[in-house]
Amino acid sequence: MSTEIAPLMGGQALGHLLRDEVFVGGRWRAGTGDVIETVDPSTGEVFARLHAADVEDVDEAVRAGERAARESGWRDAAPHERAAVLRRIGDAVERRADEISALQTLDTGKTRAETTALARSAAATFRYVAAAVETLEDQVTPPRGPYLTIATWEPVGVVASITPWNSPIASDAQKIAPALAAGNAVVAKPPAWAPWVTLFLARIAEDEGLPAGLLSVLPGPGRTVGEALVAHPGVGKLTFTGGTSTGRHLAHVAADKLMPATLELGGKSPTIVFEDADLTQTIAGLLFGIFSSSGQSCIAGSRIFVQRTIFDDLVARLVEATRRLRVGPGSDPRTQVAPLISHAHRDQVAAMVDAAVADGAQVLVGGALPSDPELADGAYYLPTIIAGVDNSATICQEEVFGPVAVVLPFDDEADLIAQANDSRYGLASGIWTADYRRIHRIARQLVAGTVYVNTYKQFSISTPFAGVRDSGMGVEKGREGIRSYMRQKSIYIDLSGEPLPWAAEQARAVDPTPVD
Numbered sequence: 001m002s003t004e005i006a007p008l009m010g011g012q013a014l015g016h017l018l019r020d021e022v023f024v025g026g027r028w029r030a031g032t033g034d035v036i037e038t039v040d041p042s043t044g045e046v047f048a049r050l051h052a053a054d055v056e057d058v059d060e061a062v063r064a065g066e067r068a069a070r071e072s073g074w075r076d077a078a079p080h081e082r083a084a085v086l087r088r089i090g091d092a093v094e095r096r097a098d099e100i101s102a103l104q105t106l107d108t109g110k111t112r113a114e115t116t117a118l119a120r121s122a123a124a125t126f127r128y129v130a131a132a133v134e135t136l137e138d139q140v141t142p143p144r145g146p147y148l149t150i151a152t153w154e155p156v157g158v159v160a161s162i163t164p165w166n167s168p169i170a171s172d173a174q175k176i177a178p179a180l181a182a183g184n185a186v187v188a189k190p191p192a193w194a195p196w197v198t199l200f201l202a203r204i205a206e207d208e209g210l211p212a213g214l215l216s217v218l219p220g221p222g223r224t225v226g227e228a229l230v231a232h233p234g235v236g237k238l239t240f241t242g243g244t245s246t247g248r249h250l251a252h253v254a255a256d257k258l259m260p261a262t263l264e265l266g267g268k269s270p271t272i273v274f275e276d277a278d279l280t281q282t283i284a285g286l287l288f289g290i291f292s293s294s295g296q297s298c299i300a301g302s303r304i305f306v307q308r309t310i311f312d313d314l315v316a317r318l319v320e321a322t323r324r325l326r327v328g329p330g331s332d333p334r335t336q337v338a339p340l341i342s343h344a345h346r347d348q349v350a351a352m353v354d355a356a357v358a359d360g361a362q363v364l365v366g367g368a369l370p371s372d373p374e375l376a377d378g379a380y381y382l383p384t385i386i387a388g389v390d391n392s393a394t395i396c397q398e399e400v401f402g403p404v405a406v407v408l409p410f411d412d413e414a415d416l417i418a419q420a421n422d423s424r425y426g427l428a429s430g431i432w433t434a435d436y437r438r439i440h441r442i443a444r445q446l447v448a449g450t451v452y453v454n455t456y457k458q459f460s461i462s463t464p465f466a467g468v469r470d471s472g473m474g475v476e477k478g479r480e481g482i483r484s485y486m487r488q489k490s491i492y493i494d495l496s497g498e499p500l501p502w503a504a505e506q507a508r509a510v511d512p513t514p515v516d
């Protein structure tokens with residue numbers, strides 16, 4: 001069954017990518033769950049309908065994954081053989097980046113520039129992982145007896161990959177590529193709100209020769225499909241990106257099975273501006289750090305700490321620059337701040353700003369829906385800067401996941417570190433200064449998985465990414481990111497040809513071979 005709607009994005013027809021099918025154990029078919037309507041956030045219009053997956057689909061996908069990993073030869077294939085398939089998938093993602101970008105902009109509202117960059121980064125992820133998996137080595141360890149010991153790694157079996165809606169193609173690649181490279185099967189559960197690019201990625205993987213059953217894609221509600229997937233006895237590892245409360249709950253479900261879990265969760269990242277920073281570079285970095293992706297980024301630089309000596313000047317310039325940002329649909333190449341993922345999410349963001357104002361916060365810019373009538377139907381919210389609160393305020397402690405930053409003054413380094421680290425999160429942070437000694441000092445003291453210095457929101461697939469505190473546990477990306485989908489095994493091989501001394505006498509006494 002195909003959807004009756006055939007939307008266009010920049011003149012590009014996307015109807016052929018919107019079939020009412022999920023991908024279960026190598027078969028394209030309608031999901032057994034309820035119908036999901038997917039909405040273009042820039043207009044509020046439903047552009048496709050999809051029968052979501054349900055719990056029975058989970059069981060079929062996991063069993064097919066177990067079978068495929070075993071019977072297709074994938075589990076035991078040499079790394080360079082798996083790498084060849086992953087490289088082809090990466091190349092095809094690059095070739096089809098334009099379609100992926102158009103589809104993701106339609107589904108999430110993000111700008112074409114962002115979704116193009118995300119599609120290219122997904123291609124790069126497949127290629128990096130293909131190269132890196134060929135460099136992972138087993139170890140021969142020092143023996144303490146007449147044997148050879150090999151510390152080796154093997155796949156965990158079936159991996160559950162659960163992802164949020166904010167950057168689907170990049171989150172998918174970051175999990176699916178290393179999990180497959182490690183020799184596993186993957187059952188991916190994209191969010192019901194933005195299912196289409198993950199399904200498209202599965203079509204590409206199938207076309208490029210990934211054996212059937214190794215990848216299933218089951219868009220559907222977290223509480224049914226996601227929950228059943230994590231709890232399924234056939235699943236050997238969870239990789240999750242999403243909100244902290246969901247991650248914490250799934251960590252319990254995984255712990256109950258003694259199953260490893262990698263969790264990439266929320267953030268409330270501090271960006272810190274010292275008086276000696278290059279202000280043009282800093283302002284561009286602050287704007288990009290909080291307002292790109294309309295602030296719907298786990299590492300959004302949402303708490304901006306500014307040294308008091310330059311606070312008024314920097315904030316005035318930042319507010320003026322924010323006012324000049326171009327708000328519009330993701331399909332318009334001039335747009336910098338696109339709509340949020342949905343009207344419901346936009347209303348939550350607005351409610352958080354309103355609550356801050358009710359608590360005494362001051363809105364310096366934004367804090368409202370755009371007045372442009374052309375944007376009236378979309379899920380837009382103006383880029384917003386808030387002042388007049390201290391770091392203990394709810395707006396400084398809770399993740400907004402929208403285009404909202406708070407500016408806070410600080411006096412000295414001790415005061416700064418105390419405020420910056422006063423958060424339940426620990427995902428990213430930024431420092432803007434020309435003083436290299438200070439960079440080193442502050443970077444070491446910040447509680448965060450990533451520190452950006454005179455730059456922000458850069459991603460390299462070869463560099464590990466992790467969160468601390470309520471921002472998560474485990475590592476993605478880099479070579480460690482592949483290892484995290486494997487488990488260790490040690491093999492002892494006797495080299496002596498002799499019976500073990502403890503029972504040698506008894507064994508020899510019953511030995512049928514004649515003694516000379």
Ligand code: NAD
Nearest residue numbers: 163164165190191222223226227242243246264265266298
């Ligand atoms: P979410 O936690 O609501 O949903 C994430 C995924 O989990 C979705 O696929 C959802 O369907 C699924 N899910 C929800 N409840 C579930 C359950 N009970 N069992 C199994 N699966 C369940 O998050 P969201 O609103 O989609 O995404 C925004 C959040 O993601 C933000 O907090 C953001 O910071 C975080 N995020 C983190 C990173 C990172 O790398 N640290 C990256 C992007 C987004």
